[in-house]
Amino acid sequence: MTDPIVNLWTAQQAGARPPSIAELAERARRFRNRMRISNLVEYGTGALGILFFGNIAIKASDWGVRIASLMIIAGVCIVIRNLWHRRPADDPAALARDACTHYRQLLVARRDALASVGRWYIAPFIPGMVAFVPANVLAQADTMPLSAALLNGGIGTAVIALIFGLVWWLNRAAARILTMEIATLDADPAID
Amino acid sequence: MAQIERGDAAQDRLYAQASAAYAPAIARLARAVEADTDRARDLEQDMHLALWRSLATYDGRCALGTWTYRVAHNVAATHVARARRGARFVSLDEADAILADDDPEAAIDETRLLTRLHGLIASLKPTDRSVILLYLEGVEASAIADIVGVSPGNVAVKVHRIKTLLASHFAPGAPA
Numbered sequence: 001m002t003d004p005i006v007n008l009w010t011a012q013q014a015g016a017r018p019p020s021i022a023e024l025a026e027r028a029r030r031f032r033n034r035m036r037i038s039n040l041v042e043y044g045t046g047a048l049g050i051l052f053f054g055n056i057a058i059k060a061s062d063w064g065v066r067i068a069s070l071m072i073i074a075g076v077c078i079v080i081r082n083l084w085h086r087r088p089a090d091d092p093a094a095l096a097r098d099a100c101t102h103y104r105q106l107l108v109a110r111r112d113a114l115a116s117v118g119r120w121y122i123a124p125f126i127p128g129m130v131a132f133v134p135a136n137v138l139a140q141a142d143t144m145p146l147s148a149a150l151l152n153g154g155i156g157t158a159v160i161a162l163i164f165g166l167v168w169w170l171n172r173a174a175a176r177i178l179t180m181e182i183a184t185l186d187a188d189p190a191i192d
Numbered sequence: 193m194a195q196i197e198r199g200d201a202a203q204d205r206l207y208a209q210a211s212a213a214y215a216p217a218i219a220r221l222a223r224a225v226e227a228d229t230d231r232a233r234d235l236e237q238d239m240h241l242a243l244w245r246s247l248a249t250y251d252g253r254c255a256l257g258t259w260t261y262r263v264a265h266n267v268a269a270t271h272v273a274r275a276r277r278g279a280r281f282v283s284l285d286e287a288d289a290i291l292a293d294d295d296p297e298a299a300i301d302e303t304r305l306l307t308r309l310h311g312l313i314a315s316l317k318p319t320d321r322s323v324i325l326l327y328l329e330g331v332e333a334s335a336i337a338d339i340v341g342v343s344p345g346n347v348a349v350k351v352h353r354i355k356t357l358l359a360s361h362f363a364p365g366a367p368a
Binding site: 019021097 | 211212215216218219236237241245246249250254259262263265266267269270273278302305318319322327328329330339341342355358362
């Protein structure tokens with residue numbers, strides 16, 4: 001005898017109709033457009049950074065600032081490359097894996113991206129930033145007292161360190177939560 | 193992506209079969225994991241799109257129903273993981289406590305009973321959520337094991353817990 005709750009459950013949405021192939025094709029087209037726009041925003045932001053520091057590299061009179069700007073541009077290029085390599089794979093067949101395998105891989109991929117954010121997102125900027133701040137302090141010292149230039153440099157360094165530190169810490173904290181979730185999943189005797 | 197543009201005839205035929213048989217189940221799954229009506233409808237369409245695209249590589253190694261449920265449940269799991277990041281979910285063993293006395297009148301009112309059931313499903317961990325949803329769809333235990341990736345013995349244990357939970361909190365006249 002069928003459970004009455006099963007009957008009640010399956011009576012919902014009994015008349016649901018699937019979309020037509022044309023509707024699906026249209027949805028796929030819209031999905032690709034959304035991805036293109038998202039990519040454009042992501043890589044466009046990088047391009048703006050390149051333009052900004054490229055302008056400094058061309059116009060700055062101080063060679064230290066110029067070299068530091070070029071190092072930052074190199075860092076932006078590395079991050080853009082890393083983003084490209086880390087973009088989600090378009091593999092519709094992967095969705096046909098069993099639910100536990102899919103969910104575990106989802107968590108692992110997210111955990112790995114968050115845990116390594118320091119290496120692939122923050123680290124490429126560090127050499128350029130480390131070179132830029134003292135070069136900028138020395139350049140500013142030509143037009144203002146050294147103490148004021150040092151103060152500016154100190155504030156700039158503190159703000160950058162705070163932002164990068166916060167990004168790193170938040171991502172590591174989120175990765176730790178996911179690691180615990182993966183461990184719980186692995187410890188579940190029900191899962192093959 | 194080229195496969196999508198071509199709209200391969202076999203892929204379309206398989207999709208027509210799968211969607212004709214499982215469109216209501218896909219609609220219920222979307223509404224079980226997403227409370228907002230518009231977002232649930234959107235998720236339902238995403239499930240159909242994912243199913244259609246995935247069928248380009250369907251090789252018959254598992255039943256079409258198993259394939260369809262896997263794709264739909266995996267899209268649902270990805271959606272929940274994204275939408276409810278950081279939320280705490282409970283196992284079937286812990287579900288008894290959250291159902292203690294949340295709506296004593298629910299057992300005599302079908303709408304409230306379903307609302308309560310949706311609440312239970314939303315609070316469950318992904319594996320248990322999939323198992324209860326497939327049980328409610330009337331899927332056989334062996335097929336549930338294949339879809340979820342849990343051993344048949346453990347599906348039997350989980351289904352037993354589900355039946356006990358439903359009988360004690362959702363059956364008419366049951367103490368809530």
